[in-house]
Amino acid sequence: TVVDPAQLLEGMNDPQREAVLHAGAPLLIVAGAGSGKTRVLTHRIAYLLGARHVQPGEILAITFTNKAAGEMRERVEQLVGPRARAMWVSTFHSACVRILRRESKLLGFTSSFSIYDSADSQRLMGLVCRDLDLDPKQYPPKSFTSKISNLKNELIDEETYSAQAANPTEKKLAEAYFLYQRRLREANALDFDDIIMTTVNLLQAFPAVAEYYRRRFRHILVDEYQDTNHAQYMLVRELSGGTAGAAPKRTVDGDLVNPAAAAAAEVPPAELCVVGDADQSIYAFRGATIRNILQFEEDYPNATTILLEQNYRSTQTILSAANAVIERNTSRREKKLWTAGEDGEKVVGYVADDEHGEAQFIADEIDRLTDAGHARPGDVAIFYRTNAQSRVFEEVFIRVGLPYKVVGGVRFYERKEVRDVLAYLRVLSNPEDTVPLRRILNVPKRGIGDRAEAMIDALAARERISFAQALVRVDEAYGMASRSANAVKKFNTLMAGLRQVVESGAGPAAVLEAVLEETGYLAELQSSTDPQDETRVENLQELASVALEYEQDPGERPEAEEGDATPPPGSLADFLERVALVADSDQIPDEDDDGAGVITMMTLHTAKGLEFPVVFLTGMEDGIFPHMRALNQVKELEEERRLAYVGLTRARQRLYLTRSVLRSAWGQPSYNPASRFLEEIPEPLVDWKRMGAASAPPSRGYSGGSGSGGFTAGSSGSRAGSRGAANTASPKAGWGQSARRVTEREVVGLAVGDRVTHDTFGLGTVVATAGVGDKAQATVDFGTAGRKQLLLRYAPVEKL
Numbered sequence: 001t002v003v004d005p006a007q008l009l010e011g012m013n014d015p016q017r018e019a020v021l022h023a024g025a026p027l028l029i030v031a032g033a034g035s036g037k038t039r040v041l042t043h044r045i046a047y048l049l050g051a052r053h054v055q056p057g058e059i060l061a062i063t064f065t066n067k068a069a070g071e072m073r074e075r076v077e078q079l080v081g082p083r084a085r086a087m088w089v090s091t092f093h094s095a096c097v098r099i100l101r102r103e104s105k106l107l108g109f110t111s112s113f114s115i116y117d118s119a120d121s122q123r124l125m126g127l128v129c130r131d132l133d134l135d136p137k138q139y140p141p142k143s144f145t146s147k148i149s150n151l152k153n154e155l156i157d158e159e160t161y162s163a164q165a166a167n168p169t170e171k172k173l174a175e176a177y178f179l180y181q182r183r184l185r186e187a188n189a190l191d192f193d194d195i196i197m198t199t200v201n202l203l204q205a206f207p208a209v210a211e212y213y214r215r216r217f218r219h220i221l222v223d224e225y226q227d228t229n230h231a232q233y234m235l236v237r238e239l240s241g242g243t244a245g246a247a248p249k250r251t252v253d254g255d256l257v258n259p260a261a262a263a264a265a266e267v268p269p270a271e272l273c274v275v276g277d278a279d280q281s282i283y284a285f286r287g288a289t290i291r292n293i294l295q296f297e298e299d300y301p302n303a304t305t306i307l308l309e310q311n312y313r314s315t316q317t318i319l320s321a322a323n324a325v326i327e328r329n330t331s332r333r334e335k336k337l338w339t340a341g342e343d344g345e346k347v348v349g350y351v352a353d354d355e356h357g358e359a360q361f362i363a364d365e366i367d368r369l370t371d372a373g374h375a376r377p378g379d380v381a382i383f384y385r386t387n388a389q390s391r392v393f394e395e396v397f398i399r400v401g402l403p404y405k406v407v408g409g410v411r412f413y414e415r416k417e418v419r420d421v422l423a424y425l426r427v428l429s430n431p432e433d434t435v436p437l438r439r440i441l442n443v444p445k446r447g448i449g450d451r452a453e454a455m456i457d458a459l460a461a462r463e464r465i466s467f468a469q470a471l472v473r474v475d476e477a478y479g480m481a482s483r484s485a486n487a488v489k490k491f492n493t494l495m496a497g498l499r500q501v502v503e504s505g506a507g508p509a510a511v512l513e514a515v516l517e518e519t520g521y522l523a524e525l526q527s528s529t530d531p532q533d534e535t536r537v538e539n540l541q542e543l544a545s546v547a548l549e550y551e552q553d554p555g556e557r558p559e560a561e562e563g564d565a566t567p568p569p570g571s572l573a574d575f576l577e578r579v580a581l582v583a584d585s586d587q588i589p590d591e592d593d594d595g596a597g598v599i600t601m602m603t604l605h606t607a608k609g610l611e612f613p614v615v616f617l618t619g620m621e622d623g624i625f626p627h628m629r630a631l632n633q634v635k636e637l638e639e640e641r642r643l644a645y646v647g648l649t650r651a652r653q654r655l656y657l658t659r660s661v662l663r664s665a666w667g668q669p670s671y672n673p674a675s676r677f678l679e680e681i682p683e684p685l686v687d688w689k690r691m692g693a694a695s696a697p698p699s700r701g702y703s704g705g706s707g708s709g710g711f712t713a714g715s716s717g718s719r720a721g722s723r724g725a726a727n728t729a730s731p732k733a734g735w736g737q738s739a740r741r742v743t744e745r746e747v748v749g750l751a752v753g754d755r756v757t758h759d760t761f762g763l764g765t766v767v768a769t770a771g772v773g774d775k776a777q778a779t780v781d782f783g784t785a786g787r788k789q790l791l792l793r794y795a796p797v798e799k800l
C-alpha cells in the first residue's frame, strides 16, 4: 500500500501541514489541547515513509502509554501498510528495555534481566534497610525509595550522590542507595527508573553503541514532551546526537569521556520532532520538568517552532472554560485556543449534598443522555483527583446497572495471589532474581522460616554470592537445622523440576499450570475455608486465561532484528515483560463489537491525551481538587490547575462539573468549599442544575439526595425499571436489568455471575448455585463481607 502523500495533507490546517512537511532542523510543536499534535505526529510518520522514502526501521516514536503506541502504529499501518511494523513505536520504558536487552552484556546483566515495579522496589528497599539496621521510624524505606527514584530521574547515580551527601540522613540514604543498587545487580534486575538512567549511561559510556543507534534512528518523534523528566530528556539528546550547545560529556570524576565518542558525534544528528503543551505538564512529582519544553529552543538553537491554535476537539464553550482556568497561571506562554465549530451546550454544574448524591446525579444524567440517544456508555468518562473516589460511583452504578470500567486503582497484577504466582514465573525466567525468590521461599508454607532465610542471607553476604546461589549451597554444613535444610533441599528440587518444564519449551500458560500444581499453591487455596481464598482461586484462573490468551495471540511485536535480544513472542520472558510494563491507561477498554461500550472512570492523570464526547469532572472542591497539599503552595497549585485544564479539555461535546457539600473521606465527614477552579470559569458559561441545599448539614448515608435535588429513590427505581424493559434483548449480562425482589418462585432465576444485593451483606456476585425449589441455594461472594451460602427461600436478596 502506498498512500498518496497529498492525501495525508488533506484537511490539515496550514501550521499542521507545515509540521508534517518540515525537514531538517529539530522541530518543536507547542500547542494547546486538542489542536492535533498527536495527529500531526502520526501523519508526519506516514509522510516520512510515504513521501520522503524513510525506512520504517529508521523511525523511533515515543508515546506516553503502550496503548497510545499501539494506536499510533495501527494508524500508520492503515496509512502505509504492514511496512510500518519495523518502526519502533513505544513508550520510553519499552524502547529502553529493548535497547538494554540487546546490550545487556556490556552492563553485566543477562538479557533476561527482570524489571522491578514500585512494589518490588519497596520490598527490596525494606530488605536493604533491615540489613543496614536502619530504624524504620527514623528512615522510612518508602521515603528512601522515592528519593532514589528522584535521584535516578536526575541521572544522579549512587557514586555521585554519595560524593555530595552532606548530613547524616543523606549519608544513610547514600549507603542505602549503594546497597540497593548492588542487590539489584545481584538479582539481575533493574527498577523502573534504572531502565531510563541505565540506557543513558550506556549511550554515554559506549560510543560505539551510541553510534549504532544514532546511525539507525534518523527520525525521533516524541509525544507529550512536556512530561519528560531530565533522564528522558538526556536520552532523547543522546539518541538524536546531542545539541549544538551541548557540553562535552564527562565522567563522574570530571574527565572527558573516551575521545572515541567523537566518532559517534560525527553521525549527523537525527531529525527530532517533539510535541507538547506546557499547560498540560502534570508530572512534576515524577521529576518532569517544564523546562524541557520551555528551553528546547535554547538547547537546540537551530530549532523551528510551530504553534497550533485551532482546536478540533471541543466546543467553543468548553474551550472558553478551559482557557479561563489556565489563564490564571503565571509564567506561561500566552496562547488561546479557538474552534471553527459550534458554541455547543453550556457546561453543566451540579452541587450535591453528599458524594452519593453526586454519583446519583451522574448516573441519572448518563441515563438521560443514553435514553435520548445523545450518547452511548462508551462515550462517557468520569474523572476524579484520587483513585479512592471511584468507590462511590461504583456502588451507585452497580446498583442502577450502568456498565463501567475503572482504569487504574488496585490493579489485578498487584493482588497478592497474582504476585505470588508471577514471582514463581519470574524466578524461573531469571533464577538470580532475589525479590521474587524471597517472596516464594516459604509460599506456600514449607518450613523455611525467617531464621533459615536469614542464614541464607548471611551466607550470601559472607561469600559475596547471590541469595539464589547461597540457597543452592546452604545445608547442615553451614549450621542449618536439618529440618530447614531438608525443606530447602525440597524447594530446590521443586524449582529444578519446574525449570525443566520451562526448558522443554513450554509456553507461559503451561508453565503457570505446572507452578499452580507442583507448588501446592492452588491446592492450599482450594482446601481453605477462608472465603477470600475462593476469590483468589478465581483470580488465578483469570491469570491462567490471561496467559493462555497471550499464548494464542502474543500480539503485534516489532519485527525481530539482528542482535535483538528481545524475548521472542510467546515466550515466558516476553509474557513477563508485558505484564511488567502494563500501565494504568493501557487498561482503557477498547470498543467492543456492539459499539455501546462502557463508562470509563479514571484519575485526571490517566486521562492525558484522551478524548470523550461526554466528560464528568467530579469532586470539584478545595481540598479534593485542588488537592489539600497544594492549597497553600503556589507552584503546586499551578500544577493542579494544569491538571484541571487537562480534565476540561478532554471533553468534546458535553462537560459536567460536580461537587459535593459533604464528603466523608476515611469515615471523617468534611465540608469542603467549592473548588477555586469552578469559580474561575465565567458564570455565563455554566448552567447550574443545582446550587446546593439551602439548609444546613444534609443527612448522612445514602438518601437519594433527600429529595431536594429533584431526584428521589422512587424516581431512580422507576428509571431503572423502564430501562430494564427496553433492554431485555441485550445479550450483556449485568446491566440493563432492573432490580427486583427475588421471590420464592423466582429463586431458580439466579445463575452464576448474577449480581445481587443483600440487606445485610450488601453487593455480591453469585459464584455457585445448588438445589431447586425450596432448597435452592446460592453461594454469593460479598467481597469484604465474605462468601455466604444462602438458602434463597429466606435470604433477603435482590437480583440486580
Ligand code: ATP
Pocket: 011, 012, 013, 016, 031, 032, 033, 034, 035, 036, 037, 038, 039, 040, 277, 280, 311, 312, 313, 608, 609, 610, 611
Ligand atoms: P492533547 O493535547 O489532548 O494530546 P492533541 O493536540 O494531541 O491533544 P489530537 O488528539 O491529535 O490533539 O486531536 C484532537 C482531535 O482533533 C482528534 O479527534 C483529531 O482527530 C482531531 N483533529 C486534529 N486535527 C484535525 C484536522 N485538521 N481536521 C479534523 N480533525 C482534526
Ligand code: MG
Pocket: 037, 038, 039, 223, 609
Ligand atoms: Mg495528544
